Amino acid sequence: MKPNPISPTIPLDQDGVHHGFLKLPYSRDDSAWGSVMIPLTVIQNGTGKTALLTGANHGDEYEGPVALQELAYTTRAEDVTGRLIIVPYFNTPAFQAATRTSPIDRGNLNRAFPGRADGTVTEKIADYFQRILLPMADVAVDFHSGGKTLDFVPFAAAHILEDKVMQDACYAAMRAFNAPYSVQLLEIDSDGMYDTAVEEMGKVLVTTELGGGGSASARSNAIAKKGLRNVLIHFGILQGDMQIDPTVSLGMPDGDCFVFSEGDGLFEVMRDLGDPVQAGEVVARIWPRDRTGQAPVDYRARRSGILISRHFPGLIKVGDCVAVIGAVEG
Ligand SMILES: [Zn+2]
Numbered sequence: 001m002k003p004n005p006i007s008p009t010i011p012l013d014q015d016g017v018h019h020g021f022l023k024l025p026y027s028r029d030d031s032a033w034g035s036v037m038i039p040l041t042v043i044q045n046g047t048g049k050t051a052l053l054t055g056a057n058h059g060d061e062y063e064g065p066v067a068l069q070e071l072a073y074t075t076r077a078e079d080v081t082g083r084l085i086i087v088p089y090f091n092t093p094a095f096q097a098a099t100r101t102s103p104i105d106r107g108n109l110n111r112a113f114p115g116r117a118d119g120t121v122t123e124k125i126a127d128y129f130q131r132i133l134l135p136m137a138d139v140a141v142d143f144h145s146g147g148k149t150l151d152f153v154p155f156a157a158a159h160i161l162e163d164k165v166m167q168d169a170c171y172a173a174m175r176a177f178n179a180p181y182s183v184q185l186l187e188i189d190s191d192g193m194y195d196t197a198v199e200e201m202g203k204v205l206v207t208t209e210l211g212g213g214g215s216a217s218a219r220s221n222a223i224a225k226k227g228l229r230n231v232l233i234h235f236g237i238l239q240g241d242m243q244i245d246p247t248v249s250l251g252m253p254d255g256d257c258f259v260f261s262e263g264d265g266l267f268e269v270m271r272d273l274g275d276p277v278q279a280g281e282v283v284a285r286i287w288p289r290d291r292t293g294q295a296p297v298d299y300r301a302r303r304s305g306i307l308i309s310r311h312f313p314g315l316i317k318v319g320d321c322v323a324v325i326g327a328v329e330g
Contacts, residue, residue: 002117006128010042012085012136016077018042022087022128026104026121036093036104036121041072041086048082049235052129052137053228055087057110057144057194059094059101062216063208063224064143071228082237085133090142093121098214100147111192130197139173139204139235142194143224146212150321151312153273154210154223155181155250161199170199173206176234177227178244181308183209183326186252206231213312248306250326256302259322263297265289267316271323273308277301283323286316301325 010020022038053071055064068088075084089095091109093102101108107122115126134140146152156177161167174182185207190196198205208227211220232238265286271277278301285296299322309324316322 001131004117004128004131005124006038006132008040010040012042013044013083014042015044015046017075019072024121024124024128038087038092038125039089042083043072043075043077043080043086044083045077045080046082048080049138049237050083050085050136051232051235051237052085052133052140053087054090054140054194055143056089056091056095057142058108058147059089059091059097059099060147060214061143061145061212063145063210063220065089065095066216066221067143067224067228070225079239080237081239082235083136084232084237085136091122091125100149110194111189113192113194113197126194126197129194134198134201134203137198137203139206139231140194140198141177141206141228141231142198143208143210145208145210145216145220146309146312148212148214149312150309151212151273152209152309153181153306153326154179154208154220155183155308156206156208156227157183157185158206159185159187159195159199163202166199166202166204169204170206173204173231173234175247176230176242177206177208178230178242178247179208179210179223179227180245180247181326182247182249183308184249184251184329186254186257188255188258209309212309249329250306250308251329252324253327257305257325257327259283259299259301259324261286261299261311261316261318261320261322264317265297265315267311267314267322268296269310269323271307273310275307277305277307277325279304283307283325284311289315299323303327
C-alpha cells in the first residue's frame with residue numbers, strides 16, 4: 001500500500017505540549033511546492049488512553065473548532081494522563097473557505113473514508129486518519145453542527161451497533177458528554193463516514209450536532225466545552241468531576257423521522273427546535289417564490305416526537321431536508 005504523503009511537523013508520541021501541523025503537499029498555481037497545513041496539537045503525559053479530537057469535519061460548523069482551540073491553548077502536559085491529539089480544523093481547506101466541502105476538490109470529508117493515499121486532497125486526509133491516527137486512538141470525538149443549511153437542538157449521539165459491548169461503550173461516552181439531548185442516531189447515508197471508520201476499527205465514537213446556521217452561540221459553545229471535558233474525564237485522560245445536567249433521550253428508529261422537500265420556494269417553519277410535534281401535524285410549508293395567490297404546500301410530521309432539526313435558510317429547494325423528528329424514549 002502506498003505511504004500517505006502527510007507528515008506531522010511535531011512528534012505524535014513524546015511527552016509535553018507540541019503545537020504544529022499535519023503537512024500535506026499540494027502543488028498548485030499559486031504555490032508550486034505548496035502544502036495544505038492542518039493545525040495539530042499533541043499533548044502527552046505518561047501512559048494512558050489516547051483521545052483523537054476533531055472539529056470542522058465540515059468546514060462551516062464551529063462549536064468543535066472553538067472548544068478544541070481552547071483545549072489546545074489551555075491544557076498543560078501535567079493536566080493529562082495519556083494523550084490528546086487535537087485537530088480543530090479536520091477539513092482545513094473547507095474550514096478556511098467557510099464551506100461544508102473542500103474548495104480544492106469539493107470533497108465531503110465525512111463521505112471520503114477510508115480515503116486514498118494517492119487520491120484527492122480530501123481523500124489523502126481521510127487516509128491519514130484511517131491508517132495513522134485512528135489506530136493510535138481509544139476514543140474519537142468528532143464535533144458536528146448543522147452548518148449553513150441546517151439547525152439542530154444540541155445533542156450528542158451514538159449509533160446502534162451490532163457489537164453490543166462496543167455500543168454500550170459508545171452510549172456511556174455519549175452520556176458522559178451530557179448534551180441537553182442524547183440521540184441514538186440513524187444515519188441516512190453512512191457509507192464513507194468517519195463515524196463508520198471509527199466504529200469499524202473498534203474505537204469508541206462520540207459525535208454531536210450542537211447547533212447550526214453557519215455559526216455558533218455562547219450556549220452551544222459552552223455545551224461543546226463541557227461535553228469535551230466530561231468525555232476526557234470519563235476516559236481518565238483529564239482529572240476532576242464531570243458536570244452532569246438533565247438530558248432528554250431521543251431515538252431515530254426509522255426513516256419516518258425525516259421530512260424532505262419536493263419543491264422549491266419560500267420556507268415557512270411552523271414549529272421551532274425542541275417543540276413537541278404530533279404525527280400528521282404541519283411542521284413547515286413552502287410558498288411559491290415567484291407569484292402570489294397560490295396555496296402553500298404543507299409538510300407534515302410522519303411520526304410524533306420532538307423537532308430536533310430544521311432547514312435553516314429562508315429559501316428551500318427540492319430534495320432539501322425540511323425537518324427531523326426525534327422519538328422520545330421511555
Ligand atoms: Zn457536519
